[in-house]
Amino acid sequence: QVQLVESGGGGVQPGRSLRLSCAASGFTFSSYGMHWVRQAPGKGLEWVAVISYDGSNKYYADSVKGRFTISRDKSKNTLYLQMNSLRAEDTAVYYCAKVDLSGEFGILYGMDVWGQGTTVTVSS
Amino acid sequence: QSVLTQPPSASGTPGQKVTISCSGSSSNIGSNYVYWYQQLPGTAPKLLIYRNNQRPSGVPDRFSGSKSGTSASLAISGLRSEDEADYYCAAWDDSLSGVVFGGGTKLTVL
Numbered sequence: 001q002v003q004l005v006e007s008g009g010g011g012v013q014p015g016r017s018l019r020l021s022c023a024a025s026g027f028t029f030s031s032y033g034m035h036w037v038r039q040a041p042g043k044g045l046e047w048v049a050v051i052s053y054d055g056s057n058k059y060y061a062d063s064v065k066g067r068f069t070i071s072r073d074k075s076k077n078t079l080y081l082q083m084n085s086l087r088a089e090d091t092a093v094y095y096c097a098k099v100d101l102s103g104e105f106g107i108l109y110g111m112d113v114w115g116q117g118t119t120v121t122v123s124s
Numbered sequence: 125q126s127v128l129t130q131p132p133s134a135s136g137t138p139g140q141k142v143t144i145s146c147s148g149s150s151s152n153i154g155s156n157y158v159y160w161y162q163q164l165p166g167t168a169p170k171l172l173i174y175r176n177n178q179r180p181s182g183v184p185d186r187f188s189g190s191k192s193g194t195s196a197s198l199a200i201s202g203l204r205s206e207d208e209a210d211y212y213c214a215a216w217d218d219s220l221s222g223v224v225f226g227g228g229t230k231l232t233v234l
Binding site: 045050109 | 157161163170212222223224
């Protein structure tokens with residue numbers, strides 16, 4: 001079955017960096033775009049970034065643009081989120097999610113499968 | 125302030141029908157598919173409705189979605205205690221070049 005497993009979360013000081021990973025299995029990873037979505041404590045869902053199936057297109061929320069980088073490694077079936085210059089407001093559970101539709105236009109569609117999430121805490 | 129507008133709360137008694145609305149604009153709901161997610165306390169979001177009105181396998185037919193113009197709605201009929209959760213709508217936004225979510229609706233089964 002389709003499975004997404006995030007890792008890499010933890011506690012970090014403001015201004016430092018962290019890299020999240022999302023290991024994918026049960027589907028053809030290289031055919032689907034992938035999203036990162038986060039949820040601050042007690043708050044709603046906030047979209048972070050998306051990468052197309054082939055890595056050629058990437059889009060970011062304004063709140064993370066210039067600080068976060070989404071990438072993927074098809075040989076490892078893994079999605080990444082490199083987070084630099086972290087701020088207290090980046091504290092959240094980070095979820096990776098697979099897009100609903102394969103191929104070129106998939107990133108215009110929503111997410112169907114979500115991982116269990118990994119927690120990032122930014123605090124001094 | 126979320127781009128998509130949902131009521132913060134909704135409630136109903138077991139067996140009742142509840143509808144949750146999601147209001148957007150021409151750049152998101154008006155031109156792209158709407159998705160609905162259910163999030164039980166302490167768990168990851170789960171897909172409930174995709175592409176406006178499609179139910180994934182395993183989702184009971186008590187859940188249904190619809191879309192008209194720049195608004196969408198999620199209907200839950202035959203309300204059950206296990207439906208108590210947070211519900212989110214989402215859609216791609218052409219102007220923002222990203223996914224936008226509603227603020228979420230907390231459903232209480234009285």
